[in-house]
Amino acid sequence: RAKEQGKNKYNVFHTGMNMQTYRSFIMQNDLRKAIENEELELYYQPRINLQNQQVLGAEALIRWNHPNWGIVRPNEFIPLAEETGQIIPIGEWVLRSVCEQICSWENTELSPIRIAVNFSAKQFLQVDLIERIQQILDETQVNPQLLEIEITESVLLKNEELTLKTLQLLRKMGISISIDDFGTGYSSLHYLSHLPLNSLKIDQSFVQGITENERKNKSIITSIISLAKSLNLSVIAEGVETTEQLHFLASQNCDEIQGYLCSPPVPALQFIEAIQNNAFVPMISERKHTAVT
Numbered sequence: 001r002a003k004e005q006g007k008n009k010y011n012v013f014h015t016g017m018n019m020q021t022y023r024s025f026i027m028q029n030d031l032r033k034a035i036e037n038e039e040l041e042l043y044y045q046p047r048i049n050l051q052n053q054q055v056l057g058a059e060a061l062i063r064w065n066h067p068n069w070g071i072v073r074p075n076e077f078i079p080l081a082e083e084t085g086q087i088i089p090i091g092e093w094v095l096r097s098v099c100e101q102i103c104s105w106e107n108t109e110l111s112p113i114r115i116a117v118n119f120s121a122k123q124f125l126q127v128d129l130i131e132r133i134q135q136i137l138d139e140t141q142v143n144p145q146l147l148e149i150e151i152t153e154s155v156l157l158k159n160e161e162l163t164l165k166t167l168q169l170l171r172k173m174g175i176s177i178s179i180d181d182f183g184t185g186y187s188s189l190h191y192l193s194h195l196p197l198n199s200l201k202i203d204q205s206f207v208q209g210i211t212e213n214e215r216k217n218k219s220i221i222t223s224i225i226s227l228a229k230s231l232n233l234s235v236i237a238e239g240v241e242t243t244e245q246l247h248f249l250a251s252q253n254c255d256e257i258q259g260y261l262c263s264p265p266v267p268a269l270q271f272i273e274a275i276q277n278n279a280f281v282p283m284i285s286e287r288k289h290t291a292v293t
């Protein structure tokens with residue numbers, strides 16, 4: 001009888017769930033142990049300033065080295081972590097690790113590089129956010145000028161008053177704020193103009209739309225850049241993959257670019273080696289050069 005029940009359970013488990021649900025189920029469970037098992041890792045993707053072609057910043061992007069599945073990308077496990085609340089300890093791990101990384105890089109001869117950290121909605125809207133961030137700043141003694149927080153437009157619209165207060169406090173602490181995936185949400189220009197922001201990151205869907213003679217995406221990009229300038233914000237294009245995209249962005253006076261054209265996100269060690277060897281930048285100058293001749 002027990003055997004039968006066991007068998008039934010087994011059947012329900014396997015027939016009632018498709019592969020994706022099964023994977024999510026296992027993941028939610030495994031994610032709880034990911035931090036203590038040291039399975040989480042941060043990759044870094046450089047941001048290149050188009051004026052001087054220098055790497056002045058980078059974005060930290062989380063990876064999960066799952067023992068059975070290998071590298072799991074955040075689009076798969078961050079939404080699960082938001083559902084279960086695991087995003088809170090994971091988010092703290094990310095912030096603390098980035099602060100420690102900034103400190104370790106600060107003592108080298110490298111020029112200071114500002115690192116951007118992604119905050120998801122649930123994480124950004126936790127009640128004691130400021131206290132938790134302050135605690136990590138105190139513990140790590142990081143220079144907050146080298147820290148940037150990326151939030152999406154959807155976060156801005158969740159609780160406008162609280163968000164404004166939080167952003168003001170973060171800025172007082174010396175942390176920079178950028179709006180990620182900009183152009184995909186619905187924030188009003190009026191509202192944006194009242195927020196203490198530093199930069200807008202043009203969503204990669206517009207950037208990738210630059211290929212061919214696509215006029216719509218080009219004019220969206222042009223408007224976002226002129227909006228950013230009029231609000232005194234810097235503007236970064238995400239997901240830049242081709243020289244065609246690069247040239248258009250440069251012609252529109254976009255401040256910085258980020259994308260596979262310069263480098264994919266890479267582990268910390270590889271990132272710092274590439275910086276030291278100046279490996280991110282020649283790619284651009286080389287291609288710019290070819291395009292000019």
Ligand code: C2E
Pocket residue numbers: 045060061062073074075078091094117118119120123150180181204238239240241258259260261264265
């Ligand atoms: P995002 O913040 O918009 O990050 C940009 C994503 O585009 C990254 O995907 C990056 O690897 C990818 N990307 C960069 N350049 C190119 C390119 O030239 N072409 C293409 N096709 N893609 C490019 P990734 O690393 O898989 O991250 C996906 C999303 O997961 C991020 O989007 C962010 O929303 C979230 N995420 C990543 N790390 C964290 C984290 O530490 N905490 C939280 N809460 N969310 C994170």
Ligand code: MG
Pocket residue numbers: 059118150180
């Ligand atoms: Mg981001």
Ligand code: MG
Pocket residue numbers: 180181201203204238
């Ligand atoms: Mg983005």
Ligand code: MG
Pocket residue numbers: 180181
């Ligand atoms: Mg995104």
